[in-house]
Amino acid sequence: MPPITYPPELEAHWLHLAQTETRAGSDRDTLRRLLPDIQRLADGFTTRRPDTPAAPYLKDTRACMAYSLYFAPQTHARLTHILAELPPFPDTTKPLRILDLGAGTGAAAWALLDHLGDRPIALNAWDHSRPALRGLHDIFSALRRARWPQATLRTTHAPLDGLAAHDETYDVILMHYILNELPPDARRLLLSRAARALAPNGRLVICEPLVHDAGDYLRELRTQALTDLGLHLLAPCPHEQPCPLDDACHDVRTWQLSRALQMLNTTLRRDLRHLAFGFLVLSPATPPPTPTFRARVVGSPTQAKGQTLCPVCCSNGRIHRIQLLHRDVDTPGRKALRKLERGQLLTLESIQPLGDPALFRAILAQK
Numbered sequence: 234m235p236p237i238t239y240p241p242e243l244e245a246h247w248l249h250l251a252q253t254e255t256r257a258g259s260d261r262d263t264l265r266r267l268l269p270d271i272q273r274l275a276d277g278f279t280t281r282r283p284d285t286p287a288a289p290y291l292k293d294t295r296a297c298m299a300y301s302l303y304f305a306p307q308t309h310a311r312l313t314h315i316l317a318e319l320p321p322f323p324d325t326t327k328p329l330r331i332l333d334l335g336a337g338t339g340a341a342a343w344a345l346l347d348h349l350g351d352r353p354i355a356l357n358a359w360d361h362s363r364p365a366l367r368g369l370h371d372i373f374s375a376l377r378r379a380r381w382p383q384a385t386l387r388t389t390h391a392p393l394d395g396l397a398a399h400d401e402t403y404d405v406i407l408m409h410y411i412l413n414e415l416p417p418d419a420r421r422l423l424l425s426r427a428a429r430a431l432a433p434n435g436r437l438v439i440c441e442p443l444v445h446d447a448g449d450y451l452r453e454l455r456t457q458a459l460t461d462l463g464l465h466l467l468a469p470c471p472h473e474q475p476c477p478l479d480d481a482c483h484d485v486r487t488w489q490l491s492r493a494l495q496m497l498n499t500t501l502r503r504d505l506r507h508l509a510f511g512f513l514v515l516s517p518a519t520p521p522p523t524p525t526f527r528a529r530v531v532g533s534p535t536q537a538k539g540q541t542l543c544p545v546c547c548s549n550g551r552i553h554r555i556q557l558l559h560r561d562v563d564t565p566g567r568k569a570l571r572k573l574e575r576g577q578l579l580t581l582e583s584i585q586p587l588g589d590p591a592l593f594r595a596i597l598a599q600k
């Protein structure tokens with residue numbers, strides 16, 4: 234698969250706005266002037282993260298620009314990774330109804346719209362930040378004709394609690410980097426309200442950062458979704474049995490840094506190439522049975538002479554350490570094995586125990 238990239242048109246929109254805001258002469262100058270705002274936001278979500286990050290950080294246009302130039306490319310790439318592995322979105326006679334909860338300036342929604350191509354879409358972007366929704370509306374108006382000609386947009390300026398009294402249903406509900414900003418009770422409540430707002434074939438796409446101090450709340454929400462709410466899992470797990478992992482399930486995926494992020498990172502010097510995140514894709518509909526044995530890479534793959542080794546979470550609900558021999562695959566397959574990432578989903582033709590009971594020999598299914 235070619236590296237995932239951020240559409241330059243999205244970045245150009247924010248750069249252009251930021252250039253006007255900062256009265257800079259070039260992109261580099263714009264980013265230099267916006268750097269303190271970006272650094273403050275970036276630190277707020279990582280090194281200096283408060284216990285409850287409830288402060289309204291998207292409080293004005295400038296903050297929205299800083300947020301969008303730093304975080305939106307990463308968000309777009311994360312969503313693109315997740316969406317690439319899902320089965321196609323079901324056909325609908327009417328426009329596909331999408332609800333983006335905590336939409337911010339829209340980065341997750343744009344990745345979904347880009348993924349869906351030019352099918353008719355009715356997007357409802359929901360957030361309590363008015364400047365963020367204004368920014369989201371402006372970028373949609375500027376790029377709609379060229380990128381999402383069949384999409385319509387409605388914004389809902391309201392707290393997430395307002396979902397309790399909202400009686401519409403949706404084919405897709407997005408919650409990208411929202412739950413970690415809520416206390417545990419509010420997370421559970423939002424999950425149950427979102428589940429209630431799903432159409433029978435709907436999909437709920439949740440993606441969260443790895444916040445070690447917050448505990449493994451995605452595992453708890455997975456249990457709630459499968460047991461109390463009667464939802465099914467489309468991803469990431471290849472099974473619906475209790476999660477067998479000792480640590481929090483997460484992906485570590487790579488992408489091609491956007492041009493502005495490359496410029497910013499000459500000063501910020503963060504590890505932006507590796508996107509570490511957890512996710513769940515849930516649906517009220519029973520997924521069709523998969524005839525193949527599927528396995529998700531749940532640890533860092535290691536490369537040895539002629540082989541790739543990694544722990545995988547399997548369709549049978551268990552963790553196995555597998556050995557994939559490079560001689561079993563063609564040249565592109567070998568290249569792909571050398572670049573295998575934590576979180577990738579493998580389809581296996583066979584898996585056999587080796588002499589070492591902790592290690593299994595696996596053969597990938599032919600495409």
Ligand SMILES: C[S@@+](CC[C@H](N)C(=O)[O-])C[C@H]1O[C@@H](n2cnc3c(N)ncnc32)[C@H](O)[C@@H]1O
Pocket residue numbers: 291305308334335336337338339340341359360361362365391392393394408409410411414
């Ligand atoms: C980390 S940002 C993520 C934005 C967007 N989903 C994205 O991925 O780019 C979290 C968003 O949730 C919104 N938010 C947080 N708590 C909220 C609440 N209680 N009600 C409504 N919006 C909320 C914030 O204003 C912000 O836009």
